Amino acid sequence: MIQKCIVCGKEYDIDDIRYTCECGGLLEIKYDYESIKEKVSKESLRKREIGVWRYLDYLPVKDPKKIVTLHEGGTPLYKCDNLAKELGLKELYVKNEGANPTGSFKDRGMTMGVTRANELGVNIVGCASTGNTSASLAAYSARSNKKCIVLLPSGNVALGKLAQAMFYGAKVIQINGNFDDALLMVRKLAEEGKLYLLNSVNPFRLEGQKTIGFEICDQLNWEVPDRVILPVGNAGNISAIWKGFKEFKETGITDKLPKMTGIQAEGAKPIVEAFKKGQKTIVPEKHPETIATAIRIGNPVNYPKALDAIYSSGGLAESVTDEEIVEAQKLLARKEGIFVEPASAASIAGLIKLIEMDAIDRDEKIVCITTGHGLKDPDAAIRASERPIEIECDMDVLHSIINEE
Ligand SMILES: Cc1ncc(COP(=O)(O)O)c(C=O)c1O
């Protein structure tokens, strides 16, 4: 196991605490895939309970006794026939990451990242966050007796997420700036050695998130979908999941790769713009804006990995408006009983837009990833709903109302 720069290839020991290479490139964790291949089979994987730690052989853990877990992963992969029919699709699934312990996919990253912090003997961890990262890190810090510092963009964090970070006991600092500003500040604290950084620039955290790719194949009985669609913010998740699919193929568990399709909000879409111009670098959006606060990010740190995932898989990147996000959020709830936060609904909104554009084939086996639970952002859900009917305690009035169409 080593950390390797994706730009210049320089290698670092896994105990070397650093987040980027000397050249500035992002790091990723590399394994001896031949030895994993010898150790692992479909049958041996199934002997462990489903979830992140089923895939221990693919994770950078030296001492399994140091694992910090709340039983993350093992989230449902729903076959969505109602929605598929509505959209004229052959086979559609939703991988609902809102079913994780703190309600988002971040728990997969944090179980791994905080385990790494444990192995390193680190006692103070921190992050910048649009909400979910902080909620998750706060929970795993509490579970492992660590001090947790989170920087949030003031006024732009959904209520449920803010409540979680505060309640799990993190030191919550709101800054008068956006997520990108907060990330710059917390990265400086990490450089000064004040805390161990657990945003997605940390390659160990992303190793936990790659298990979404493993689990999708596992739940499809080792089949690989034709396409995976997911929302993109800081762009760690799409990069991690792509790495997971590649590693399963490399070690002989699967035999193909899906097309990775990233969806951003119209007001925060630097990766979509780069993709549409065929470029490998982005122009950061200085003033990102969207109702989907989780992906209100203008300068995604993982963009090189994300663009590589999209280009090398033959995937796509598309943007959706806030109206399209809210409509998709309602549609998913009403057709399938799955309540997700606005950012998560971007994957469904993106799917709808790509179908309308004839950019994807209706016969494809498609998995949309919904990344966070709907209760994270109750304000957004209430704003998008009709007001409840209010009446006096009068049976006649009640009868007249329930008889209305
Ligand atoms: C609910 C939700 N969906 C999507 C994203 C975007 O994920 P990523 O930053 O890994 O692209 C985030 C946070 O970043 C999130 O909290």
Ligand SMILES: N[C@@H](CCOP(=O)(O)O)C(=O)O
């Ligand atoms: N949506 C994220 C933004 C931070 O992304 P990260 O993956 O780098 O931690 C959040 O929930 O804070």
